[in-house]
Amino acid sequence: MEVKTSKERIFEEAAILFREKGYRAASMRDLSDRVGLKPSSFYNHIKSKEEILQKICLENAKKFVDGMKAIKKESDDPLKQLQAVIRLHVDIAIKDRSSVTVFNDEWKHLSEPFLSDFLKMRKRYEKEFSKIIEAGVKKKIFRKLNPSIALFTILTSLRWIHYWYKPKRKIDVKTLENDVINLLVHGISKV
Amino acid sequence: MEVKTSKERIFEEAAILFREKGYRAASMRDLSDRVGLKPSSFYNHIKSKEEILQKICLENAKKFVDGMKAIKKESDDPLKQLQAVIRLHVDIAIKDRSSVTVFNDEWKHLSEPFLSDFLKMRKRYEKEFSKIIEAGVKKKIFRKLNPSIALFTILTSLRWIHYWYKPKRKIDVKTLENDVINLLVHGISKV
Numbered sequence: 001m002e003v004k005t006s007k008e009r010i011f012e013e014a015a016i017l018f019r020e021k022g023y024r025a026a027s028m029r030d031l032s033d034r035v036g037l038k039p040s041s042f043y044n045h046i047k048s049k050e051e052i053l054q055k056i057c058l059e060n061a062k063k064f065v066d067g068m069k070a071i072k073k074e075s076d077d078p079l080k081q082l083q084a085v086i087r088l089h090v091d092i093a094i095k096d097r098s099s100v101t102v103f104n105d106e107w108k109h110l111s112e113p114f115l116s117d118f119l120k121m122r123k124r125y126e127k128e129f130s131k132i133i134e135a136g137v138k139k140k141i142f143r144k145l146n147p148s149i150a151l152f153t154i155l156t157s158l159r160w161i162h163y164w165y166k167p168k169r170k171i172d173v174k175t176l177e178n179d180v181i182n183l184l185v186h187g188i189s190k191v
Numbered sequence: 192m193e194v195k196t197s198k199e200r201i202f203e204e205a206a207i208l209f210r211e212k213g214y215r216a217a218s219m220r221d222l223s224d225r226v227g228l229k230p231s232s233f234y235n236h237i238k239s240k241e242e243i244l245q246k247i248c249l250e251n252a253k254k255f256v257d258g259m260k261a262i263k264k265e266s267d268d269p270l271k272q273l274q275a276v277i278r279l280h281v282d283i284a285i286k287d288r289s290s291v292t293v294f295n296d297e298w299k300h301l302s303e304p305f306l307s308d309f310l311k312m313r314k315r316y317e318k319e320f321s322k323i324i325e326a327g328v329k330k331k332i333f334r335k336l337n338p339s340i341a342l343f344t345i346l347t348s349l350r351w352i353h354y355w356y357k358p359k360r361k362i363d364v365k366t367l368e369n370d371v372i373n374l375l376v377h378g379i380s381k382v
Contacts, residue, residue: 024215143374146362150379152352152355153370157345157347159347164339171337179337180344183334183375183378184375184379186378186380187376188333189332190333190334
């Protein structure tokens with residue numbers, strides 16, 4: 001059995017708490033209660049609420065950035081790259097739903113310079129995503145769509161999974177990935 | 192020239208203020224300042240912050256519900272219905288970006304019984320949307336996808352337009368609608 005350190009448990013519970021209450025409304029008192037630590041010992045592990053938010057946002061951003069890098073290394077084919085990126089989003093959303101929700105919904109509470117750094121990272125990621133679309137359009141593998149419209153439609157289309165997915169829904173991850181990829185790559189229409 | 196009543200200006204400015212600051216952080220003082228009304232006269236028009244949120248959420252919900260009704264009356268063809276629903280979402284998002292943003296992001300601050308009513312309306316709307324997808328799958332016009340996965344992927348894919356669209360982007364509404372419809376109906380891939 002995996003034994004978690006107090007610090008790990010704090011971050012895990014924080015993600016759940018921030019998801020449930022929102023970052024602003026969540027208090028450090030709630031958090032220390034949930035983890036079952038006295039404030040004196042709690043503050044040995046963690047300095048501030050924002051320290052937790054920074055870590056959650058940074059770690060998730062890194063998952064996407066590293067994933068994108070690996071995908072581009074793996075293949076030159078825009079279609080394969082796009083399929084792999086969609087799979088990456090589904091996998092990240094499913095593996096740690098709380099932390100992805102906080103990353104998606106609460107980043108705007110970061111203070112400077114973390115906010116600017118975060119936005120720069122996001123912009124760079126979108127740029128890399130956009131390059132896949134542009135390459136596909138150029139090679140005539142993809143339809144001639146406005147790249148920004150295609151980028152945001154696809155990116156945004158993946159932002160329900162972390163809210164919705166629960167193991168008890170009994171939809172396996174492969175079906176989820178395949179249906180989403182199928183819909184975005186080939187469309188809903190059969191004709 | 193259209194002359195707006197004080198009440199109309201209050202609701203318009205409120206939507207912008209809530210979008211910019213978030214509903215929680217926005218104060219009635221900010222709002223009366225923006226509209227340029229003294230508190231005494233301001234409170235003749237409006238009772239509470241939540242009254243405004245209720246109106247914004249209800250009016251937007253009504254636009255979607257009425258739009259869906261009209262679309263179902265207009266045609267029986269699931270493909271035509273789906274295209275029309277996507278167009279409806281784009282149009283609503285573009286026409287009043289602030290109010291749609293508040294509707295999308297701030298509804299969770301509604302108090303009871305408004306919150307439950309709102310969620311019921313949303314559920315009914317999703318049900319009507321789902322029926323279009325199920326009918327299309329049954330008639331073999333649409334691919335055999337899990338209807339919930341298809342529903343949420345499509346619904347969510349439309350939730351960037353109100354953030355992103357600005358007249359100065361010089362993308363006309365027809366291109367936007369056609370590209371989004373094309374992507375979701377026929378997919379990004381040409382092959």
